[in-house]
Amino acid sequence: MDDLNAPPAPLPLDDPARRRFFGKLGAICGSIVGFIVAIPSIVFLLGLRKASQEWRSLGSADLFRVGETKLVSFLDPSPLPWAGVTARTAAWLRREDDGTFIAFSVNCTHLGCPVRWLPGAKLFMCPCHGGVYFGNGAVASGPPPAPLPTYPVRLRDGNVEILTTPLPISGK
Amino acid sequence: MRGAGMRLWLWFDDLIGCSAALGPVMTHLVPRAKKTRWFYVLGSATLIVFLVQVFTGIALSSAYVAGSGQAYESLRFITQNHLGRILRGIHDIGASAMIILIGLHAIRVYLMGSYKYPRQMNWLTGAGLLLFTILMAFTGQLLRWDQNGFWTAVVAAEQAGKVPVIGRWLARFLLAGDTAGGATLSRFFAAHVFFVPACIFAFLGLHLYLVLHNGISEPPKAGEPVDPRTYRRWYRRLLERDGIPFWPDAGWRDLFFGMLVVIVIVVLAIVIGPAKLGKPPDPTIVQASPRPDWYFLWYFALLTLTPKWSERWVIVLGPLVFGLFLILLPLVAPKGERSPLRRPWSILVVVSIVGVIGYYTHMGFLAPWAPRLDAEPLPAQVVGAAGASVAAGAQLFHDKGCEYCHQIAGYGGIRGPDLTYVGDRLTADEIETRIFSGAANMPSYTKILTPAELKDLLAFLASRRRLTAAMPPP
16 A cells, blocks of 8 residues: 555666756746736726825805814715725814814824813813824823824815824834 | 445545555654653644634635725624624634734744754744744734724834934835825735745744754753754654654644633623724724734733833834744754753743733723823712812813823823822912923813913812811801
8 A cells, every 4th residue: 555655666767957947937937927926916006096086065154153162074085886885084174264274183192092172171182192292283291202193274265174184103 | 335435434544545645644753741741832833723714814814804884884794693702702802813823833942942952943943933823813903994904004104214314214014105095994904914924934834844844942951951962863862762652642732622622612702792993984083092902912012111211212112022032042062951940041031021011902992191081070979169269170180181290189191190189189279380380191171271260270289188178058
C-alpha cells in the first residue's frame, strides 16, 4: 500500500540549463498573473473618492433667531444613492446678529463623538469623555485637544447656506 | 446492512485516501499531560467557536444588507425572526467567547513557556490569530450599524488620525472617503466577512500544521530547561516511552470541552439574545452616547483616564508595544526554563495585564468621566423649602449643566465631586472661587453666570448641609 503511494524514483536528469529556463519562465508567468490581478484590485481598494465641497441651503434666515444655537442637518459632501440616513450630516448653527451666522462641527475634537449644545449653560458638552467647549467653540475643559471646528456659512438671497466639509480629523 | 455500509466506506476511502492521509494525523502520539491535561483544550475550543462563528456568520450574511442605508433595517428584520434572533445571539456571544478563549489559550501557552524552541512559529502565528480575532470583534460590532456602530466608525477614524505621518490618510482609508457614509459600511463588511477571515484561515492552517510538525508541548517541569540542540531528540524519546494517540485518548477532551462551551453559548443566545439594536445610524441624531462592546471598553476607559499629554502616545504606542512584546518574546527567549515556577515574572506579567484590563473594564462600565446628559432637575424634596433664591439656584444647578457632572442626593453625574453636603465643606466664597476658576475637567463659569444667577446658585449650594438635609426649615 505505502509503496504504491510513494512517488516514483526520479529519472536521471539532463540539460540543467533548459530546466532552469523553464523554471524561470514558469515563475515569470505566475508573477504576471499575480500582478495584473493584484494591481487594479489594490489601487481600487486604496482609491478614495475626494469629496467636492458644496454649498447646501439650510432654509430661510428667518427660521433662525439671533443668539439661538440650533442643530441643522444637510446632505454630506458625497452622498451615495444607497447611503440612506448616513448621507446626512449635522452642524450647530448660531445666528450671531442679523447678517452673521456661525456653524460648529458636531464632532468633538477628542475622538469625534457628537457634542450637544446646552442652551441654559451656553456650553457644548461631549457625552463620551466629558469634553466641554464654550459657546465660541473654545475648549472649556476636559480632553479635547482643539476648539470645535467651524463650517463656512453665507447668506444668499435670504437663505442660509453652509459649505460641506470632510469629517475633521484632529490628529496630525 | 452494516456490512454494506462498511464496504461502501472502504470503497470511498480507497478512492480518496482519507484514512491514509488523516489516520496518522489523528492518531499521532502526544505527551501525557497528567494534572494539566484540561489546560490543553483551550486552543481547540477557540477553533470550535470560530467554526460556530463561520456557520452563523454565513447564515446571517444571507439576510444582512451590507449598505449604509439598509443594514440597520435588515438587522431589525433578522432579529424579528425567532431563529434569526437566536443566530444573532450565538454570533454575538460566540464573539465574546472567542475573545475569552483565545486570551486564556495565549495565557496558558505563555505561562507554560510553550513558545520556546521549537515552537516559536506556533506562537507567532498564534499572535497573528489574536490580532485577527480582535479585528473581527471590532469590525463585527460595527456591522451592527446602529447609532453605536456608526459612531464606532467615526471614533476609529479619529483614533487612526492620531497615528504620526499616515494618520490622516489612514482615517480616510477607514471611512472610505471624507465622511462616514455610503461607502464606509461596505468597507468594514468586506473586511469582516472576506479579508480577515481569509487571513484567519491561512494562519489557522499554518498554526495547526505547526502543532503537528513540532508536536504539542509537554507539560513543563521545573529544572528541565529547553536546549535546542537536544530538544527534538528528547521529545521523540518522550513520545516513544510514554506517548498516547491524540485520537481518541486526548482529543475526546477537546470535543467534550468544546461541546460545553457551545452549549453555554447557545443557551445564553436563547435566554439573553443578541446585543440590542440602538437608534438608527443617523448622524444628525446627536442624542448619542457611543460605547464600544465590553471587550474594548477597557481601552476606551484607558484613553480617558490617561493624562491628556500622554493620550497620543497611549493610542499609538500602547498597541505597538504589546505587538512587539508578542513578536519578540519567542525570539528573545527561545530556550531555558519553561515552568512558571522558575519564571515568576511571567506570572507577574499575566497578573498585571489581566489586572489592568479588569480594572479599566470596570471603570468603563462605571464611566465616571461621562456627564449624565439625561439628568432631570432636582425634585422639590431634595431642594427643600428654603426660599425663592435657593429654589432658583436649584433650577440653575440643572440648567447650567452642573448636575450633569455633580451629584446631589443621588441625582446627577459622578464626574465631579458629590455636592450633597457641599455647604458643610466650603463657604459661599470658596464655592464661588471654584465656580469661577473651573478646573481641568470643569469649565470656568465666569462668563456664563449673571451676578443674580450666581447669587441664587451660591444660595442653593451653601444650603446643602447635613442639618438642612435632615430637618427642612419650617
